[in-house]
Amino acid sequence: MNAYVTEFSVPESFSPVHRAEQYIRNTRFDRPTLVVDLEQVAAQYDALKAGLGRAAMHYAVKANPAPEIIAKLAEMGSNFDAASRAEIELCLSQGAPAERISFGNTIKRVSDIAFAYQVGVRLFAVDAEEEMHKIAENAPGADVFVRVIVENCDADWPLTRKFGCARDKVLHLLELAGSLGLNAKGLSFHVGSQTRQAAMWENTLDQVAAIWQDAKEAGFDLSLLNIGGGFPAFYGDEIQGPTDYARAVMAQVQARFGDVPELIAEPGRGLVAEAGMIAAEVVLVSRKSENDLSRWVYLDIGKFSGLAETMDECIRYQFLTDRDYEDTGPCILAGPSCDSADVLYEKRPVHLPLGLKSGDRIIIPSCGAYTSTYASVGFNGFPPLDVVVLP
Ligand SMILES: Cc1ncc(COP(=O)(O)O)c(C=O)c1O
Incomplete structure (x- = not known):
């Protein structure tokens, strides 16, 4: 576990899912991490x-x-x-x-x-x-x-x-x-x-x-x-x-x-599934040409590091950011590895805040199932999904 807890106080009125979210919002992670309540x-x-x-x-x-x-x-x-x-x-x-x-x-x-x-x-x-x-x-x-x-x-x-x-x-x-x-x-x-x-x-x-x-x-x-x-x-x-x-x-x-x-x-x-949330990060936001209509958002987590169930876009995760008050626009969402199969959602683009940029935190709810077990040991040198279980 590589998480640094900065402050962690959870009001009792929070529902258990919020406990995982609260923990993520109060913690810095140096790699994608699944937090399970x-x-x-x-x-x-x-x-x-x-x-x-x-x-x-x-x-x-x-x-x-x-x-x-x-x-x-x-x-x-x-x-x-x-x-x-x-x-x-x-x-x-x-x-x-x-x-x-x-x-x-x-x-x-x-x-x-x-x-x-x-x-x-x-x-x-x-x-x-x-x-x-x-x-x-x-x-x-x-x-x-x-x-x-x-x-x-x-x-x-x-x-x-x-x-x-x-x-x-x-x-x-x-x-x-x-x-x-x-x-x-x-x-x-x-x-x-x-x-x-x-x-x-x-x-x-x-x-x-x-x-x-x-x-x-x-x-x-x-x-x-x-x-x-x-x-x-x-x-x-x-x-x-x-x-x-x-x-x-x-x-x-x-x-x-x-x-x-x-x-x-x-x-x-x-x-x-609902007991876990993943803490991830935006690594890059780009367009492939000056007049490209598609915005590509690359995360530090992808198909090979925990989000395998995005295969054929079967499981549609939701994404929370710290900019959820901003206007959103469609984007193609992809993982960090050097494999062109590592695209999470393209057929049905995801709508994310327009100001999203590298370093921004992404929280992915309902990730407690079929994520940590699907993370490769080190494809491209990216570490497998880390797991923190909140007692
Ligand atoms: C034999 C068996 N039982 C139970 C399960 C769990 O299924 P679920 O996660 O849909 O509840 C699986 C999932 O692959 C399975 O293979």
């Missing part, structure tokens, strides 16, 4: 939990693996969805017992499966025959759920194609699990990350419910439905609040699946 993570956990009812929450560690976040959620009773050995080790080191960790990546190294099993993890995701054999050999007798592919999703950050298997494979995989001595517990899916409204789950839930029904008719006694992530964060477009959203999703689940004995939800973004 742990109190807000805890409040969001409670809000989601209230809406999810009896569904167990497995925090998707990949969204933000800051040890302080894992420790706090472990203390609050959360479970964890881990994607690798490193994430499992992290959860264990921060006080989460193995029985509260599921291995949700469908693409696992054999050695990671063996490690997970050896430390006591017993719940694994699968979407392919070879993976099922790997689990049977390295985690004998474990519980598995089959991940179902999701089509036609309305999410801003879709997770289609690469993950899950199609309807015609699901029954085969459930059967294979049983024949290999595994416990085929149920199904999972992911509606797509940043699914802004609960109503957008309808189509996906219909698809999965049809497969669930097929499996039941084929005699499989499914007891677990894992509804994955998809819970949204506020990036400027209207979203439902966390409790209402989760409650509305659960009502749709109940209507289609009835009283499933065990329900799991794996929020990542919806749990941590």
Whole structure:
């Protein structure tokens, strides 16, 4: 951590997001830094939990693996969805017992499966025959759920194609699990990350419910439905609040699946994104020719140092400056690296103050998820995103 706190007093009336903003406004940073408010993570956990009812929450560690976040959620009773050995080790080191960790990546190294099993993890995701054999050999007798592919999703950050298997494979995989001595517990899916409204789950839930029904008719006694992530964060477009959203999703689940004995939800973004803000800086403002209509604004953070989700301009971050009282104009926003792919927004330009210049501070809200984990170690020599967690 390279931050210098100049003065840091936060009135109690400030909402938790403002705590991160307040900290940034009172601090000088010598590199782009993500500031995460742990109190807000805890409040969001409670809000989601209230809406999810009896569904167990497995925090998707990949969204933000800051040890302080894992420790706090472990203390609050959360479970964890881990994607690798490193994430499992992290959860264990921060006080989460193995029985509260599921291995949700469908693409696992054999050695990671063996490690997970050896430390006591017993719940694994699968979407392919070879993976099922790997689990049977390295985690004998474990519980598995089959991940179902999701089509036609309305999410801003879709997770289609690469993950899950199609309807015609699901029954085969459930059967294979049983024949290999595994416990085929149920199904999972992911509606797509940043699914802004609960109503957008309808189509996906219909698809999965049809497969669930097929499996039941084929005699499989499914007891677990894992509804994955998809819970949204506020990036400027209207979203439902966390409790209402989760409650509305659960009502749709109940209507289609009835009283499933065990329900799991794996929020990542919806749990941590709004708790974090990035402190960044303008490095250059320029035009490419004397009569160029486009103003280019280059930041000290880009696609390779934390803002990867600007890919295809999918996630639209908002930007706060110290000149927000000035008139604004459109600009092409880009990162600092020597790669022409490092342009954040061009198709839909961002409107920023006309007086913006090198050295000006930029605050980017709702950055607590999928930023620090997406920062390259040192592309072009720029350091990865620094992280400060406010207790
Ligand atoms: C298996 C799994 N579960 C949960 C999540 C978290 O999704 P979200 O951040 O949309 O809540 C992801 C994200 O990639 C995932 O792959």
